[in-house]
Amino acid sequence: MTTYFEGIPKIQYEGTQTINPLAFRHYNPDEELMGKTMREHLKFAAPYWHVMRNELSDPFGVGTALMPWDDQSNSLQNALNRVEVFFEFLDKIGIDYYCWHDRDISPEGKTLDETHQNLLKVCDLLEAKQKETGKKLLWGTACLFSHPRYAQGAATSPNADVFAYAASQVKYALEQTHRLGGEGYTFWGGREGYATLLNTDMKRELDHMAALLQMAVDHAKKIGFKGQFYIEPKPKEPSTHQYDTDSATCLNFLREYGLLDHFKLNIETNHATLAGHTMQHELDVALGANALGSIDANQGDELLGWDTDQFPTDVYMTTQVMLRVLKMGGFTTGGLNFDAKRRRESHCLEDLFHAHISGMDAFALGLKVAAKIHQEGRFEEFVHQRYESYSGGIGAQIEAGTATLDSLDDYAKSIEAPVLQSGRQEMLENLLNTYLFGK
Amino acid sequence: MTTYFEGIPKIQYEGTQTINPLAFRHYNPDEELMGKTMREHLKFAAPYWHVMRNELSDPFGVGTALMPWDDQSNSLQNALNRVEVFFEFLDKIGIDYYCWHDRDISPEGKTLDETHQNLLKVCDLLEAKQKETGKKLLWGTACLFSHPRYAQGAATSPNADVFAYAASQVKYALEQTHRLGGEGYTFWGGREGYATLLNTDMKRELDHMAALLQMAVDHAKKIGFKGQFYIEPKPKEPSTHQYDTDSATCLNFLREYGLLDHFKLNIETNHATLAGHTMQHELDVALGANALGSIDANQGDELLGWDTDQFPTDVYMTTQVMLRVLKMGGFTTGGLNFDAKRRRESHCLEDLFHAHISGMDAFALGLKVAAKIHQEGRFEEFVHQRYESYSGGIGAQIEAGTATLDSLDDYAKSIEAPVLQSGRQEMLENLLNTYLFGK
Amino acid sequence: MTTYFEGIPKIQYEGTQTINPLAFRHYNPDEELMGKTMREHLKFAAPYWHVMRNELSDPFGVGTALMPWDDQSNSLQNALNRVEVFFEFLDKIGIDYYCWHDRDISPEGKTLDETHQNLLKVCDLLEAKQKETGKKLLWGTACLFSHPRYAQGAATSPNADVFAYAASQVKYALEQTHRLGGEGYTFWGGREGYATLLNTDMKRELDHMAALLQMAVDHAKKIGFKGQFYIEPKPKEPSTHQYDTDSATCLNFLREYGLLDHFKLNIETNHATLAGHTMQHELDVALGANALGSIDANQGDELLGWDTDQFPTDVYMTTQVMLRVLKMGGFTTGGLNFDAKRRRESHCLEDLFHAHISGMDAFALGLKVAAKIHQEGRFEEFVHQRYESYSGGIGAQIEAGTATLDSLDDYAKSIEAPVLQSGRQEMLENLLNTYLFGK
Amino acid sequence: MTTYFEGIPKIQYEGTQTINPLAFRHYNPDEELMGKTMREHLKFAAPYWHVMRNELSDPFGVGTALMPWDDQSNSLQNALNRVEVFFEFLDKIGIDYYCWHDRDISPEGKTLDETHQNLLKVCDLLEAKQKETGKKLLWGTACLFSHPRYAQGAATSPNADVFAYAASQVKYALEQTHRLGGEGYTFWGGREGYATLLNTDMKRELDHMAALLQMAVDHAKKIGFKGQFYIEPKPKEPSTHQYDTDSATCLNFLREYGLLDHFKLNIETNHATLAGHTMQHELDVALGANALGSIDANQGDELLGWDTDQFPTDVYMTTQVMLRVLKMGGFTTGGLNFDAKRRRESHCLEDLFHAHISGMDAFALGLKVAAKIHQEGRFEEFVHQRYESYSGGIGAQIEAGTATLDSLDDYAKSIEAPVLQSGRQEMLENLLNTYLFGK
Ligand SMILES: [Co+2]
Ligand SMILES: [Co+2]
Ligand SMILES: [Co+2]
Ligand SMILES: [Co+2]
Ligand SMILES: [Co+2]
Ligand SMILES: [Co+2]
Ligand SMILES: [Co+2]
Numbered sequence A, B, C, D: 001m002t003t004y005f006e007g008i009p010k011i012q013y014e015g016t017q018t019i020n021p022l023a024f025r026h027y028n029p030d031e032e033l034m035g036k037t038m039r040e041h042l043k044f045a046a047p048y049w050h051v052m053r054n055e056l057s058d059p060f061g062v063g064t065a066l067m068p069w070d071d072q073s074n075s076l077q078n079a080l081n082r083v084e085v086f087f088e089f090l091d092k093i094g095i096d097y098y099c100w101h102d103r104d105i106s107p108e109g110k111t112l113d114e115t116h117q118n119l120l121k122v123c124d125l126l127e128a129k130q131k132e133t134g135k136k137l138l139w140g141t142a143c144l145f146s147h148p149r150y151a152q153g154a155a156t157s158p159n160a161d162v163f164a165y166a167a168s169q170v171k172y173a174l175e176q177t178h179r180l181g182g183e184g185y186t187f188w189g190g191r192e193g194y195a196t197l198l199n200t201d202m203k204r205e206l207d208h209m210a211a212l213l214q215m216a217v218d219h220a221k222k223i224g225f226k227g228q229f230y231i232e233p234k235p236k237e238p239s240t241h242q243y244d245t246d247s248a249t250c251l252n253f254l255r256e257y258g259l260l261d262h263f264k265l266n267i268e269t270n271h272a273t274l275a276g277h278t279m280q281h282e283l284d285v286a287l288g289a290n291a292l293g294s295i296d297a298n299q300g301d302e303l304l305g306w307d308t309d310q311f312p313t314d315v316y317m318t319t320q321v322m323l324r325v326l327k328m329g330g331f332t333t334g335g336l337n338f339d340a341k342r343r344r345e346s347h348c349l350e351d352l353f354h355a356h357i358s359g360m361d362a363f364a365l366g367l368k369v370a371a372k373i374h375q376e377g378r379f380e381e382f383v384h385q386r387y388e389s390y391s392g393g394i395g396a397q398i399e400a401g402t403a404t405l406d407s408l409d410d411y412a413k414s415i416e417a418p419v420l421q422s423g424r425q426e427m428l429e430n431l432l433n434t435y436l437f438g439k
């Protein structure tokens, strides 16, 4: 049998004592915590775009990634060849789910129709491979940002014909996601934004964006797709301003256009920090609106101002993420999709494995720490106590909506000046370290 | 008659040829443009806090501002004395409106009741001075961030008694705003946010914040206050994360809690840039929701990460602001409030005048340029043409909601590949310079 | 005669009254100010890389720029064809100087030797075109960042063979710069930096970087090249940390390795702001060390964290730049090189002209304003007065190095507590506006 | 015996199993690693300013810190009282060193002379307490930024009399540091910078700053002070631009003015990140110049743009810091000074202990991890191998300075095209996690 990753074994759990870099120290897929296996908790997914199509170029240099199987052509055959490689990768790394954009998996044709036919043919193979291997599609999406026709937006293009092209792509991408049993469908508004307000009618563009999302919802109903729709917030890059800036902005948009029942958020760590928020904040905003859907698991460099999409290795962050996933009762349709790329200097095949191992182990460790925190409930108890004054008396009236400015004024005049308890931030930060490094 | 600003004349318009630094070169209050005087277009307001109470301290040093009239005490008499100084300032600088927080104008007393009585007494004098001078109150607000009791929030405090104190303050501040004929009432959530999520229940805090706003709306109805309520977005500082992050976040909050009919936004330039947005962007987001209420006219230093609240002197920015004010048909209840402070090095009385002159002239100039741009309509025409494909045919169907993914797919397959027109950003930037520097 | 820019006339000065977008409003090349023509003051240069080779791709999309003359091949003939286009552009836009990287103008060959031969052949043509048109080379440089071999640095590569390749390229680029009469030679350390300190010996890499610069200095002497060497500061991108971070860092490096006599700085506005500095600051740091050599004239978006390399249209900034150029007595070897690219949406040939017109007019206007400020001396006089206490008495002793802690302690005890004059920042900002918008 | 921290025991090491929040889990002062005790490795110091004088105010609110011993007066007696409290704190927390500014420990008097006498009297008590307890002074410094006279700088003030006052303060602060056996003396240029270049002669100000440093060096020689002088880099805040921006800028300054032999750097984590650098980077820059002196141990919030001075709890960071301290053979005169403050919400006495425990344990853990990494040498070995090509052949010639552009061109033409090894960033990040979480 052909192998594309010669010398790379199936990555195994070997525990913390191993010095084998091509092994898991923490991710033991069938180990149970809180009644579920790690595999079920984490629902790792690999993105076709980074694993198979990212050549590791940057704005100042061409690609460096070694891809010996790829003939660099835009042919359908080359696209089909890549599928084989990708499933070998999924098998060896031990990841159960994957995600794609239409243009990652199949090439643009000479006509729109040929483009769609290419997609269908690759999806034939994907369907076969899924059956053969048991791998599953976490979500699909359409690439509406790379082609020059989308340079000024897709749904938000000033050119209605471009909108039509985008709609056509979404139709096929959605239908193929459905056919492959995809658990969700994502909109990442790569070019939905503006370069300058000098030439932009923002309100009109947002109306158009909402129109496309509504059409997708209607089409899903028509074809029977029951998967979850997601929007992925990002504040900037490639455009100067992206409309889907952050969680709150996406929720505002969904509320304004009556789409909140149909969409949840796919939240990416690096996009959170580009927007000036912690990942925890973005997750909590989504959770507050019951709109946390799925996670693009990566991390950024907070000292850099672009989307570095690094592999997630900060265990402080993975712990915080998993705490919130546990708190909401686990993923339903969503999962942890490694929307992360190796550094341009990590150009070897082996680096693909090192990178995913680093992210999978960081999340496995984060899960274990989070489970302990969740089960012991010390943070939760602290927070609960902190707001106790709202659980009765005047606080309960405030929460019930029965207090007024007048009634509260009377109350305030009747009490001793309030005295605050300490917020104890430093003690809590230390407590977090005791969970992370306690033993 | 006593004067506190000896040697400072009433600032007059002298035109661009003057070399007198204590004169206006562009702000000619009674000059008409587009059917209104500059005074009516600009509706300048001075904030009591910066003009009278800002000692120009910073985190590394005590105040430097010379305030010979101020005995540094917390007495009511000192508070009353300041009123006289402030109205002389308003007179000499030629500003018609002002704004206050309750604690700027009157001191905290030994009891809550004494605190409220202090406020009433100062408002007696303010009312008299308004009648005497014709000056008007643009908006009032309560200071819910400086006192240690608000260290963990006011409406979002974990302590319900603190909420009650805040409600009591809002009641009096709102009533006195009403009594002084204030055109609006502002909530700036100075401490409504968090220092760390480790000790915070964000959802519960947001529920409480909405409760206070709802009470204020109800109380306004009760007392007959018809002025406009505003929220002022700001992303961070003093807290690590402020709930009223930016325009979109505020709108999301208002929509979620059913408050959008009762609130508009008071947008500040420096808060826009702290949130990573241009002022233009924040204004357009508000305009798109018909929620632009008033403006805190200042500017930040985009290379610094805190709220520098500098006087607005960038005429590119003032032009963009005034373009949007003209586009919405002018202010109704709102105006241009100079929420700006002199640098700590500009400690002399004279600097108060230099600073306001710089801001008033920059906005007057911005108004003149904006009026010309607005009237000639070249930018507007460019933008209109850019979206022309949505004014008929398939574009109109998209806007009407009659297109579907299927119908657009059919259409897309039937047309030639779309060709984009240039966005012409550089030409438009040059065109803007021709308006600013054309002659 | 073939024309590549059909319909684009030679751009002419038409004054501020014109509504022709393809005309200069301020740049009148032969108009004299302060004894020199605008052409001599400004010394505009066009970079081959942006004008001829920038396809306007970005990390999320392929190129959009229309280049009908370019067959997309890597052939020498294609390279030679571009030279003709470029000189037509220089002629029509009216720019006298240009700059290149070796790989912009000539393609990588199959062998290193073939690569060098390609360079020589293109330089044959460039030399002929220079003679024919009178256009001149401002500076040349070697592209040591795009090829995968430089993925981990050129002079700072961990691989000494890569260093040798870089040295070979520098030798030829320097020799061809010399042959074409280039007034300077620039090092921009595109890959000289690191992705992570986990794998980096920073000190050793800096030693190697200094070694290459020393070799270039020695080679220049050997071949008789008397042009000026430049380093171009930039803090980050493409690498996580670039060694040539900012002006002060470059000066520290040059001092440490004894290279300060041989190098000046080529300062770019967008790199200044990426480093958290104003352009004015970076220029003043360089001026303070007598090391301001040349300027990459562009501007960034301070709200974005990557190098947007926009055309310079902010007249506040161009005025400040030209003030400093006038203050140092004008450029000697350096000039204003438009290291700027059109937005990806501005893909038409015409946009190349709009973009350069916007930058040239903004700098011409900046020059005119700066000349007036320089000649009237009001800012200079203010600054001079501000430090007057150092022109005599104790201040003069401090400057002369004759004061000691003891003598100053005695002096301090003998005087009244010092009283500061106001820094008058707001008055000065207003004064700047009177120069910019005075008439 | 009076106690100021009732209910707070002497903090003890109890190991990782304890659930006592007022105990060390990792810091076991007398435990040995690599031949030294943890106490000797870490050399913790407490800063008088944060522990005793920080009221926890911020730009939007007054202080919240409980300080029952403090009568809020500016009296000498109050100052002397605080000394007792501070030494009880040092005793209970188990920190051996401390640091001060002159104005932290003793109040400004009515005259300069009285100010100096106040300092001497407090230092009498400090000397006695040091003898009694064995606590030691890590470094002293003068506060040249808080008083209004320094609003426009101290050594860089435009007013020479202010320079004289600063010099007088430095004389006394230096002499008292000497008398108390201080191991170092620090310059933190709080106001040495500018608010705007419009009113600033940067070069002249830098000349003056160098003059003061030279005087301090001369005075130290005169009085026999052999301690180490430090400069502490910081890029901005309170001023718009601080002259001591970062390590490289400070080194450039020291080289330019011939002061590099007399100064080392005191590097603070939060100042590193405000300058856009990692702490690791700043330490490596200093180490490369043999100029790493001491460390201000805190951490910032990279999503905020001001100096939050948080307690250092990120063990990734403490590990990287301690790796570098081990690599340079440990501190000589310097140490780990907690230049960190509690959050404004952590206003209780107990929080002082929680905060320092969090930082001390994070550094103790960092030390243990760093020692293991240092001793096993796996990272070092990786880096060594990566540059192996410079240890012989052409690489060695480059390092020896015997290669030329010509010789390297010949060499390059003679070899096969170089092939890079992977930089293996992801593998190394994973390896770091195995050290941090390996067991
Ligand atoms: Co993503
Ligand atoms: Co991303
Ligand atoms: Co404001
Ligand atoms: Co502000
Ligand atoms: Co450049
Ligand atoms: Co650039
Ligand atoms: Co410090």
Ligand SMILES: [Co+2]
Binding pocket: D268, D270, D271, D307, D309, D339
């Ligand atoms: Co600090």
